[in-house]
Amino acid sequence: MNGASTKDPIKMNAAIPDGPIQEKWDKHRFDLKLINPANKRKYEILVVGTGLAGASAAAALSELGYKVKVFCIQDSPRRAHSIAAQGGINAAKNYPNDSDSVWRLFYDTVKGGDYRAREANVYRLAQVSNAIIDHCVALGVPFAREYGGTLSNRSFGGAQVSRTFYARGQTGQQLLLGAYSAMMRQVAAGGVEVFARREMVELVVIDGRARGVVCRNLVTGKLESYAGHAVLLCTGGYGNVFYLSTNAINSNASAIWRCHKKGALFANPCYTQIHPTCIPVSGDYQSKLTLMSESLRNDGRIWVPKKKLDGRKPSEIPEGERDYFLERKYPSFGNLVPRDVASRNAKQVADDGRGVGSTGFAVYLDFADSLKRLGVDVIRERYGNLFEMYEHITSEDPYQSPMRIYPAAHYTMGGLWVDYNLMTSIPGLFALGEANFSDHGANRLGASALMQGLADGYFIAPYTLGGYLGTARLDKVDTIHPAFAEVEGAVRERLQKLLSIKGKRTPSEFHRELGKLLWDNCGMGRNEAGLMKCLAAIPQMRERYWKEVMVPGTNEEFNQALERADRVADYLELSELLVRDALHRKESCGGHFREESQTEEGEAKRDDANFSYVGAWEFAGAGRDPVLHKEPLAFEYVKPSQRSYK
Amino acid sequence: MNLTLKVWRQKDGASRGALETYAARDISPDASFLEMIDIVNEELIREGKDPIAFDNDCREGICGTCSLVVNGRAHGPQRNHTVCTLHMRHFKDGDVIVVEPWRSRAFPVIKDCVVDRAALDRLTAAGGYISVPTGSAVDANAILVPRDSAEKAMDAAACIGCGACVAACPNASVSLFLAAKISQLALLPQGQPERERRVKAMTALMKAEGFGNCSWERECEATCPKDIKIANISRMNREFLLAALSSAEH
C-alpha cells in the first residue's frame, strides 16, 4: 500500500510494482493478466477525446481486437488541440551521440518537474519514448532529416542534450495526424467507431465502476448514452479556466470535472504551466493567446531595456542599455531555462516597469544575432512558419525587429489522479495524456507533452487496460440500465436550468471575469491574500452565474452558446479547487510559485519536508469542502535538490 | 471601425437559409475576424437572440476547424491564411462583409456557417494511412528518408484538412486535400507497400462522396492556407495512372 490518506485508503493505491525501477514496467507487464485474443472483441471501450492520447489509444486498442467507440467535440477527430503543439517530441534515442539515455531523460523529467512526479511513472515514460519515435516514423510522420536520411534532433527548453524530434514547427500536427490515420485505418477495419460533434457530459458509474458515458450530440442536442467495459478520458487539461490561454476555444475541463464529481480524485490542480513565449495580449476582445514554440529560445535572445518605462523603439536602444536578463541571471542555461523560470522572470521585469510594447506586458525575443551568425535562410528553415504566424497576428516582421512575447497559461500538469495503470480512483475509468496528473510533477519540460500523450495511448493503456479487464468482474451492462436514464435526466435538468435563467450577461463575460481573477491571483505568482480573495470571490461569481447568465435558444438544436455556458459553469467550480490547492501548498514548486516561499534570489523554494506528496482532492458534495488525500512521493533514484540553472 | 455584416443564417440542414444583416461596431483593427464575430454574437446573446453559428477552435491556423467564405473568398482575402488568423486591419471602416459557409454537396450545412465535413474523414479512412500495427515498427533510423523527400512530404503533410480547397474550387473538387495525403505517403519509403491500393481506394471515394472533378483552375492552390501546391495533384494523377495500369487485378 503506497498511499496514505485520511478517508478511503484503497482509493489511493498507486499500484507501483516492486523491484528496481528499471524492471518495474517489464515485471508489471508480465504480471498483468492477459485476455484471450478471441475474447477481446467482446469488450467495448469508450474513448473520450481524440488528441494524441485518445487517437493513439483507440488505434492501439482496436489493433488488439477491442471494440472501440471514440467521441470528440470537434467536427473531425483530426482537430483535437494536440495539433497545435509546435516544437517537438522528446525521446532517449541518443542519435546525436551526446550522452543521452533513458536514465537521463528520466532524471531530467523528474528534476524538471521539481520533484513532484512519481518516479516509477516517469521512468516508464522515458523507457517507452524510443518506441514512440519508431512507431511514428513507421506511420509516415515526416520528421526533419539530415542529408544522409537519418533523423534530425534539436535541443529544447531545459535540456542540455539534443533529444527532440520535430517536423518543422508542426510536430504536434504531424504526430496527431499519424495517430489519427492509424485510428482511421481501424475505422475502415470496423474496430473503431467515431462519434464526432459529441460532448461527453456525464460519466455513468454502475456498481462502483465506470460503465458508460452520456454525450450531448452537438448537432441535434440529443443526449446519447453509450455503455462499455471501461472509459478512457483523453480530454486534455483545464488551461482554459484562465479564459485567455494557448488552448483552443473549445478545449474544456467538463469531462474531467464531471468525473471528479462522480468520485475521481483530482490531483495537484494548482500545477499549471505558464508558457514563456506567447504573443502578448493586445486588447479586451482577445479570445485566445497564441504560443510561439519555445524552440525560438534556441536562437532568440530575450531582453528588456535597462531603463524603466523606456519608450524607445528596440532598434534605438543600444546594446549597453539592454538587459538580457536570463543570460545575466542564469549563465549556464541562459535563454534555455525551464518554462516556469523563464515566465517568472518575464513577469518580474514587467512588474518592474521594464516591459515593452503598448501594454508593458511583453519582453523582446531578438533574432538579430542569429540572423547575423546563421543567415536568413537557416533561420527561415528553422522557424519560417513561426515567424510567418507572428507576422500574421501582429503585422510586424520578426526578421526586421524583435518579437514581443509574454507568458500565457498553456498546460496543466495537474489532472485526474491515476495509479501506475493510469486508472483513476473510479475503477474502469482511465485518464490519459494531459487529463491525468502523473508524469510531469509541478512543471512539464518542453517536448514532453507529446511524448506522454503517445506513451499513454500507444504503449501503456493498451496493456494496463487489459490487466483491469482481465481481473475485474464485469457484468453485462447496456444502456437500458436505469443508471443511464437517471444520468440523462440529471444532465437534461442542468441544461434546462441554464436555458431558463435568461439573465443579462453572456457566459463569456463571466468566463473573462473568472480568468482575470485567476490570472492576477493564481497565475505566475500566488500569495495567501490573493488566493483568499479568489476563494471568496469565486463562489459569489458562481452564484451570480446561475442567476444572471443568458443562454439563448433551446437544447434541441445546434447551440454553441449552451455548449459554452455548460463549460463555464464547470470552470466556476474547478477554479475554486485550483485556488484551494494553491492555498494549501505553502511551498513553491515548478509552475506553482508561492511568493511566501522563495529563496533570497527570488527563486522557487520547495518544502520537501512538508509537501513532498501528491495532493489529491475528493469531491465531497456541492457546498462542502473537498477532502484532501495525500500520496507521499518517495525519491529513491533522483535525490531532490534545489533546482539550479545558474 | 464599424462594419456591416451580411451573414448566411440557416436554422438547420433541412431549412432554407438567407443572408441577414448585422452591424459590427467599435471593432479594433487588431482584433481577428472571428473575434469580430464574437463581439457581434455577444451582443446577440445579451439580447436573447440566436448567435451566429460558426466552426472555430484553435484560432491559430492549425486545427482546420474555421471555415468561412468572406466576400466570396474561402478564409478571406489574405493569401496563406485561415480565417481565424485574418485580422480586421485588412478591412476598411464602413466595409460591407459577406460571410457564407463552405458550399459543396459533400459538405451539407448544419447551421448558419457550420458545415459537415465528415466526408474528409471518410476519404482518410479509405486509405490515408500506413498499415503498421503498434509495436511492430523497426528502429526509426533504419528507414532512411532523403532530406528532399522528407521536406516535400512535409510540404504536403502540412494540410490542415479545412476543406477550403473544396470551397474555393469552381467544381467543388477535393483533389488538393486528397492529393496532399497521397503525395505525402507516396514520397516516403514507408508509404510504398500500399501505394497502389491507397491511390485507387481514395480517389474512388471522392467520386462517391459527390465532389467535383479537377479542371486545374488552381483556385485551391491560391486559397490553401498552408500553400499546398497543385504539383501534388499531378503526382496523385501519376500515381493513379501507374496504379491502374500496373496492378494485377482484372
Place this chain on the structure above:
Amino acid sequence: MNWLCEFMTSSIGKKLEVALFGFFLCMFLVVHLGGNLFLWAPAVGGDPGHWFNLYANTLESQFFITFAELGLAAVFLVHIAVTLWVQWENWKARPIGYTTTAWAGGRTISSASTIYTGVILLIFLIVHVRAMRFEERFGGQLYSHVLHELTGTPAAVFYLVCMAALGLHLSHGVQAAARTFGIDHPKFTPIIEKLGLAFAIVMAGSFGAIAVWGGWFAGGKP
C-alpha cells in the same frame, strides 16, 4: 475488364480521357493547319488553288479517308461527351452557390472559360464541317469553295471569334492535359506552360490569319 470500366468512369480517368483525346485533337489541328497552308502556296499557271486542290483531292482519294474521318469524329465525340459528363458532375457538386464570388488568383480567363470556349468550338465545328464537308463543292475545286465560304465580314468575324475561343481553349487545355497526365516538375512545367501558350497562339493566330485573308483580302479572286 471490370477494372477498365472503373478506370474509365473514375474522376481522374475521365479527365485522362479528355486530356488524351484533347491531345489527339491537337495533333489533328497541326495536320489541318499544314493542309490549310497550301492555300497560300504559289500559283501555278495562274491558278492560286493548284496546290491546295491537289493536296485536298489527293487526301480525299485515299482509301482510308472515311475511316480517318470516322475516327476523327469519334475523337471529337469522346472529348466532348466526357467533358460534358465531367462538367455536369462539377455543377452537381455545388447545388447551392455563393451569393458573392471573388476568385483567389488561381483562375485565369482561359481556365474559367474552357467549358464555354468548348461550347463555342462545338458550334463552330458543326457549322464548319457542314460548310466545308457536306455542301456542294464546285466539283473538286475546293480552293474556290473555301474562299466562297470565307469571304465577307460575317464569315470572317465568325471565324475570328471562334479562333479566339480556340486560343483560349488551348492555352488552358495543353498545360492542364500535361498535369492530368501527371507531368509536373519544377524544371519542366514552366516550359510546358510556355509551349502550351505558344501552341495556342500559333494555332489561333494561323487559323485566324487564314480567316482574315479569306474574309477580306482573297475575296473576288477566282
